[in-house]
Amino acid sequence: MRSSPQEDSKCCWPASVERSIYVHDENYAKLSKEHSQVLADQEKLRSEVTALVSDNEKLKQSVDARESQILVLRPYRTDFTRHHAKEDFEKLVARIDDWVMNRIEKFLVDEKFAEQWLNWLPYFPQVAAGFHQALDSYHDLSSSIGYPDIDQDILSAYILRFVWQGADIQYRELVGEIERTMTSCANPSLDMSAVHSWRAQTYHALFSRPEYSNIRQERIDDLASELVQVLGFVSHDSDMATFVRSISSEIIEPCISLCEKILRSHEEFYIETINPGTIMSQDRPEELHQRLQDDDINCRNVAECCSIFMTNKLKPIPTKEKLEKHLHILCSIRPALKAREFQNSTGQEAQTIVKETVLILWDPDGLQDPTELKSETWLSRVYKHSMMQQK
Numbered sequence: 085m086r087s088s089p090q091e092d093s094k095c096c097w098p099a100s101v102e103r104s105i106y107v108h109d110e111n112y113a114k115l116s117k118e119h120s121q122v123l124a125d126q127e128k129l130r131s132e133v134t135a136l137v138s139d140n141e142k143l144k145q146s147v148d149a150r151e152s153q154i155l156v157l158r159p160y161r162t163d164f165t166r167h168h169a170k171e172d173f174e175k176l177v178a179r180i181d182d183w184v185m186n187r188i189e190k191f192l193v194d195e196k197f198a199e200q201w202l203n204w205l206p207y208f209p210q211v212a213a214g215f216h217q218a219l220d221s222y223h224d225l226s227s228s229i230g231y232p233d234i235d236q237d238i239l240s241a242y243i244l245r246f247v248w249q250g251a252d253i254q255y256r257e258l259v260g261e262i263e264r265t266m267t268s269c270a271n272p273s274l275d276m277s278a279v280h281s282w283r284a285q286t287y288h289a290l291f292s293r294p295e296y297s298n299i300r301q302e303r304i305d306d307l308a309s310e311l312v313q314v315l316g317f318v319s320h321d322s323d324m325a326t327f328v329r330s331i332s333s334e335i336i337e338p339c340i341s342l343c344e345k346i347l348r349s350h351e352e353f354y355i356e357t358i359n360p361g362t363i364m365s366q367d368r369p370e371e372l373h374q375r376l377q378d379d380d381i382n383c384r385n386v387a388e389c390c391s392i393f394m395t396n397k398l399k400p401i402p403t404k405e406k407l408e409k410h411l412h413i414l415c416s417i418r419p420a421l422k423a424r425e426f427q428n429s430t431g432q433e434a435q436t437i438v439k440e441t442v443l444i445l446w447d448p449d450g451l452q453d454p455t456e457l458k459s460e461t462w463l464s465r466v467y468k469h470s471m472m473q474q475k
Contacts, residue, residue: 162284164349166423170437172342173421177244183334184240187318191462192235198462201317205469211317216470218242218314224415229467230458231386231414234443238463241417243311247339248355248419250307255290256347259283280352287347304340308332317466355419358442376407382439386414387447387457402448410448417441 191198205212219226222245225238263279290296308331312324319327346353358381375381376395383393395402402410420440424433445454458464 162288162345162348162350164345166351166435166437169342169346169349169353169421169423172338172345173438176338176342177240177418179334179338180240180243180247181236183330184236184243187315188236188239188462191318198465202465202469205317205466208317211313212466212470214313215315215317216467218246219467222415226467228415228443230455230461230464231443231445232457232459232461233390234386234417235461235463237390237417237443238415239315241415243315243335244418246311246314247307247335248343250310251303251336251340251343255287259286259290262286281350284348284350287344291344291348300340304332304336307336311335350425352424353421353437355421356440357416357419358413358440380436380439381420382418382441383444384441385446386443387445387450390443393444393446406448410446412445412454414443414445414454417443 191201219229219238219242222242225242228234228238263283266282267279308328311331312328315331316324316327376383379394379396384390385393395407418438418441420436421438422434423437424435445457447457
């Protein structure tokens, strides 16, 4: 019996071919086994992914429930935004500027009236002494008296500092002490966003108490009374009661209202003022130079009628060394308003909402001594008279 052609062909295969076929069969079997394992692993991973998706959905539901619970625990959330803070702060500054100008404009433009008024001032030594003492409490303001065209700026700056510090809410010390206790006794430490949220809720609750309106009005009356003792000499009203009401309604109350909005907010708002020195090199030159470069501060040059001063607009642009030698920082007349939001334990970097405004003196080719620019102004004469009353 004869064999088939295929069998004859197979029998004729060389040994090397037969070995290749054997190796191929082994590799195929190995790959088939690995493929089956991959399919099994894939199915296992698919099951794990399905489980993770299910867990993730449960976590989302838990987060939503937690947020709902937080909103229940935090029923009040202010709509006071950074835009509102900027707007209200600038309105407060404008109110103070207008109030000051309305009170002193006649002194500045009518020399005869100013002279008569100065002759009257020595008959009220307590008023003069109070004014002198008040201005001396801010050395940068008192040392800037006498530079031209800044009498209004100095008085406005003093009033803004006085009312902002004086508007300090009565409960602030108590709330701060509770916060410190909360953070010191909690382990792990409390998240700052939670602390700040609690603070906003606490102030809202305190301000909502019926008796707070009386406390608030008492604070307004006290601050107005203090300010009258300092600035009573600029009153043109027929009676002192009208003058006091103007201070209360146009200055004190708007400032306290803004402070209340800030304390109710879930963001941290605060003001910041540069520490003016005699010259730039004596007052944090690196920081000042950087702020000038970043245009993070408004400068007005009293050597050029209080015009806007920007280093990058000068030709040639002065070197850092020249700025340190010739740029004199006189005083800060508008503090910067800044904001920081706490969305985590550290909080965001503070953002400048309103730039600080400072009066500077820049005249590198003229003045050797900045005081050479000083002259006799209305405010310098008042200050001189009040100084004499102090002696």
